Amino acid sequence: xxxxxxxxxxxxxxxxxxxxxxxxxxxxxxxxxxxxxxxxxxxxxxxxxxxxxxxxxxxxxxxxxxxxxxxxxxxxxxxxxxxxxxxxxxxxxxxxxxxxxxxxxxxxxxx
Numbered sequence: 001x002x003x004x005x006x007x008x009x010x011x012x013x014x015x016x017x018x019x020x021x022x023x024x025x026x027x028x029x030x031x032x033x034x035x036x037x038x039x040x041x042x043x044x045x046x047x048x049x050x051x052x053x054x055x056x057x058x059x060x061x062x063x064x065x066x067x068x069x070x071x072x073x074x075x076x077x078x079x080x081x082x083x084x085x086x087x088x089x090x091x092x093x094x095x096x097x098x099x100x101x102x103x104x105x106x107x108x109x110x111x
Contacts, residue, residue, distance in 0.1 A: 050082035
């Protein structure tokens with residue numbers, strides 16, 4: 001197996017935690033990243049509008065890469081998706097929301 005530099009094998013946020021001294025080792029940095037989580041709450045009116053759906057989808061897509069402890073979405077997601085790439089599919093489909101948890105956020109999770 002070829003040797004890779006640390007920047008090619010470690011999550012860049014974990015590397016930043018190592019560089020800043022927030023974590024002392026790669027496993028500690030990984031554990032730190034897995035403690036980060038985020039919850040999105042979307043209202044019924046917003047969930048039915050294309051521009052708000054696009055903002056939610058973008059937020060979830062970005063957050064799932066940084067908040068390795070999980071991303072959750074709460075709200076009425078029974079509306080069809082109006083974004084062109086997912087036209088008409090309900091927002092409740094897990095692949096539409098990039099595998100975010102579709103439930104109540106965990107206690108202590110920032111909204």
